[in-house]
Amino acid sequence: MGDPLTGLLSALDLADTGARTSEDIFTGSSQWMPHGRVFGGQVLAQSLVAAQRTIAPDRIAHSMHGYFLRPGDLDAPITFSVDRIHDGRSFSTRRTQAYQDGRPILSMIASFQDRDDGLDHQVDMPADLPDPDELPTAAEVLGDIDHPIARSWAYERPFDIRHIPSPIYLSVDGAHVPHQAVWLKAIGPMPDDENLHRAALVFASDFTIQESVIRRHGLAWATPGLKVASLDHAMWLHRFGRVDEWMLYAQESPNAIGGRGLAQGRIYSRDGILLASVAQEITVRVPSGN
Secondary structure, three states: OOOHHHHHHHHHOOEEEEEEOOOEEEEEOOOOOOOOEOOHHHHHHHHHHHHHOOOOOOEEEEEEEEEEOOOOEOOOOEEEEEEEEEEOOOEEEEEEEEEEOOEEEEEEEEEEEEOOOOOOOOOOOOOOOOOHHHOOOHHHHHOOOOOHHHHHHHHOOOEEEEEEOOOOOOOOOOOOOOEEEEEEEEOOOOOOOHHHHHHHHHHHOOOOOOHHHHHHOOOOOOOOOOEEEEEEEEEEEOOOOOOOOOEEEEEEEEEEEOOEEEEEEEEEEOOOOEEEEEEEEEEEEOOOOO
């Protein structure tokens, strides 16, 4: 498996097949995951990389909306087909379809804009939260547990993730509330490529956001029979920030009904700059008795 951050950078380094018919075609591989399925954040990030490859260099991604259609197979390559929907004076739009064995596993539309001046405001970062250095790492919480998922979350993720108020890996301590926050950053230095940092931020945005839904109901990831799957993922990229520096991911769930839960999040730099906003809907299957 090797170094997780090297694995992430390798997964984001898509191969251009050279096909230029009605669509641009790229291929990519997957990082290892203990459950054998492709991590949703990975295929989202790869889809954005594929779309960005067809965009003029002065245009940057500002929003993306993706639907997860099927679980991805770790052992099969992923083909990314990019449709150049529109190129206007200031904006470009791309549709990326991710395929395995001829079947779509994700469909995403992303929009790109020229750098421009204009109105500027943001919601402030939550105050009075502990610094990341005051919180335990995943390795400190899970490192002694002999289980493939525990080992993966402790040692094999390319991001260091630290929960506020506490993780819900094994239990939900304290009040069952529909909100939480995490500090996160890449486990090592990243190249000085803004588009690569944006793609890695998309990758990281799929970590932990689902927890605001299940924390509200006192459900830990270790709950026997609990099944959670992402349905869609929307993200708005507001400002640039380096993912190899600490970021605060504030998360909340405004609603759950019909076996689905909605989660929303805001990602800030350590000094309080709002980098991105996120929304994701998930399915939640709760074992009887919970």
